Amino acid sequence: MIGRIRSQTSEASKFLVDWMEDRTGIVTMLEHFLYEPVPKRGAWLYTLGSATLFLIVLQFITGILLLFYYVPTTDHAWNSVYYIMHGVYFGVLIRGIHYWSANFLMAVIGLHMARTFFSGSYKAPREMNWVIGVILLLLVVGLAFTGYLLRWDQDGFWASVVGMKIGSYSPFIGPYVIHFLLGGDVAGPATLSRFFAIHVWLLPAVLAPFIGIHLYLLRRHGEFGAEFEYTDRLTKLRESQQLEEFARYEADEGEEIERE
Numbered sequence: 001m002i003g004r005i006r007s008q009t010s011e012a013s014k015f016l017v018d019w020m021e022d023r024t025g026i027v028t029m030l031e032h033f034l035y036e037p038v039p040k041r042g043a044w045l046y047t048l049g050s051a052t053l054f055l056i057v058l059q060f061i062t063g064i065l066l067l068f069y070y071v072p073t074t075d076h077a078w079n080s081v082y083y084i085m086h087g088v089y090f091g092v093l094i095r096g097i098h099y100w101s102a103n104f105l106m107a108v109i110g111l112h113m114a115r116t117f118f119s120g121s122y123k124a125p126r127e128m129n130w131v132i133g134v135i136l137l138l139l140v141v142g143l144a145f146t147g148y149l150l151r152w153d154q155d156g157f158w159a160s161v162v163g164m165k166i167g168s169y170s171p172f173i174g175p176y177v178i179h180f181l182l183g184g185d186v187a188g189p190a191t192l193s194r195f196f197a198i199h200v201w202l203l204p205a206v207l208a209p210f211i212g213i214h215l216y217l218l219r220r221h222g223e224f225g226a227e228f229e230y231t232d233r234l235t236k237l238r239e240s241q242q243l244e245e246f247a248r249y250e251a252d253e254g255e256e257i258e259r260e
């Protein structure tokens, strides 16, 4: 199993790879994690899920770095963002990556969803992976929505207020959810605290295990349309056809014996 990674490393590092494998088994583990057969046709489209994962990891890393300077209070939030942009080393870069990868994430997750839809990956036995995917989509949209308010400028503030106003018209639960998000009747310090807690703690903490389940289910069933799936299915089909033929033969034999 330790073949592919080992064959791609130089002679000098082969010793290190073998040593690590012997002591920890990490190389075999990585091989299991990284290699997944995909169908020959449209193979590039099967990278969209990994691209989504990459962008989410990037969001986690840059988000944690932003937390070193961001202050989640109404009187300091905007100033701390301004300071990140103008006073902190690489602040513009880190915030820029966080902002743009959030935008790309929305596009890439949509494309990934479209690919899984058009390849029919939501069908049996992958229904649960589709359902988990929808939950992931809602969590990512929640992250985008709550992140917008955190900079506490006119743009973010009013976009969030309008968003909540629209949400408040949802039947039954709308008003309660919005009241909870606002932390009162109007947007203020409590709203910022709640959005911060949801953006930085709640949603990432829920998102991470759901991504784990998504990847576990992917490993369990493999990519839709990969060759092994067809081979498996064809073998099963042939087996069932042979069984049917045999049953028919048995029935015919029985009839003949009865006639004699």
Ligand code: HEM
Binding pocket: 045, 046, 047, 048, 049, 050, 052, 053, 056, 109, 112, 113, 116, 119, 121, 122, 126, 129, 130, 131, 132, 133, 134, 136, 137, 140, 211, 214, 218, 222, 223, 224, 225
């Ligand atoms: C946090 C967001 C998500 C991450 C990190 C993620 C990650 C992945 C990865 C790495 C794969 C395997 C590679 C690939 O097929 O592209 C995959 C497959 C899959 N994803 Fe996602 N995904 C996310 C969101 C979604 C959404 C929104 C849906 C649909 C509602 C979805 C449905 C699926 C399905 C059905 C598969 C199996 C594909 C197949 O077998 O052909 N995922 N996902």
